[in-house]
Amino acid sequence: MLVAERQKKIVEIVNERLSIRVTELSKIFSVTEETIRRDLEKLEKENLLMRSHGGAVSIEEDKGETSYLEREVTNAAEKKAIAAVAVCSIEPGDQIVLDASTTAWYVAKELPDMPLTVLTNSIKVAIELSKKEQIKVISTGGTLLPQSLSYVGPLAERSLSMYHVNKAFLSCKGVHLEKGLSDLNESQALLKKQMMEISDEIILMVDSSKFGTRAFSQIFPITKADCIITDSNLDVEIIKQLEEKQINVVLANKI
Structure with missing residues (x-):
C-alpha cells in the first residue's frame, strides 16, 4: 500500500x-x-x-461534544446549586483546577474576588474570572474545541503536567459505581484524568442524571473522587454505596 x-x-x-x-x-x-x-x-x-x-x-464535527448553549440550559437549576456548594469549599490562597463543564463555569461566576490561583482549560471560565482582580488565572492553551469553548490535546496535557493544585473541581458525562467516570470525548477525558492526577483533592460535581450511565471514554475509577456534590434527587441506595466506598456525598438543594 x-x-x-x-x-x-x-x-x-x-x-x-x-x-x-x-x-x-x-x-x-x-x-x-x-x-x-x-x-x-x-x-x-x-x-x-x-x-x-x-x-x-477525529476533528470532524464532534458527535460527543454538546454545544455550550445547550449544556447551559440542561439541568441548570441543579448545576447552579451544586456550584454554590462547591464554592463553599474554596478558601483564600487555594490553588485549584476547573474543567470546561458548565458547572465549573457556574463555580467561576459564584466565586468571590479573593486571593486564588485557578488553572483551567475553559475559555468561558477564564473570561468569567478575568472580572475578579485577586484571582490569578492560568489557561492551559491547546487545541480549541468550538462546541465546548475548551482547550484539549497534547499542549493542554503538557501544560497541566507542569502544575500541582490542592483541589480539582470536575464534572463528567457518566458516573458508574463499577465502571467509574467517563466522558463522551476522548480528548476531554484525557485532560480530566490529568487534572485528577495533579490534585490533592478531587471534588466531582455531577447532577443525579449522570449516575448509572457510561460514556465513550473512561477517565478514572469512581473511588478516585474524594467528594461528590450532586442534587437531592440521587437515589438513597446509590448514596449508601458511595459512602461504603469512603466517598463523601454532599447533596445540594436547588436555588
Missing part, C-alpha cells in the same frame, strides 16, 4: 471510530508504530486529525 493511500485510510478509520490507538493502527496496516506516529504527525499538520496520548482523535 502506498503511503498516501495508507494515510487516507487512517483518516477514514479515525473519523469512523472517533479515536484509535497507534498500536491498533500498526496492526491494521502491518507497519511499525514509529511509521504510524510519523503518519499521524503529518496528518495533524494537514489538519485532518488530532494526535492524543498513544493515538489520534
Whole structure:
C-alpha cells in the first residue's frame, strides 16, 4: 500500500471510530508504530486529525461534544446549586483546577474576588474570572474545541503536567459505581484524568442524571473522587454505596 493511500485510510478509520490507538493502527496496516506516529504527525499538520496520548482523535464535527448553549440550559437549576456548594469549599490562597463543564463555569461566576490561583482549560471560565482582580488565572492553551469553548490535546496535557493544585473541581458525562467516570470525548477525558492526577483533592460535581450511565471514554475509577456534590434527587441506595466506598456525598438543594 502506498503511503498516501495508507494515510487516507487512517483518516477514514479515525473519523469512523472517533479515536484509535497507534498500536491498533500498526496492526491494521502491518507497519511499525514509529511509521504510524510519523503518519499521524503529518496528518495533524494537514489538519485532518488530532494526535492524543498513544493515538489520534477525529476533528470532524464532534458527535460527543454538546454545544455550550445547550449544556447551559440542561439541568441548570441543579448545576447552579451544586456550584454554590462547591464554592463553599474554596478558601483564600487555594490553588485549584476547573474543567470546561458548565458547572465549573457556574463555580467561576459564584466565586468571590479573593486571593486564588485557578488553572483551567475553559475559555468561558477564564473570561468569567478575568472580572475578579485577586484571582490569578492560568489557561492551559491547546487545541480549541468550538462546541465546548475548551482547550484539549497534547499542549493542554503538557501544560497541566507542569502544575500541582490542592483541589480539582470536575464534572463528567457518566458516573458508574463499577465502571467509574467517563466522558463522551476522548480528548476531554484525557485532560480530566490529568487534572485528577495533579490534585490533592478531587471534588466531582455531577447532577443525579449522570449516575448509572457510561460514556465513550473512561477517565478514572469512581473511588478516585474524594467528594461528590450532586442534587437531592440521587437515589438513597446509590448514596449508601458511595459512602461504603469512603466517598463523601454532599447533596445540594436547588436555588
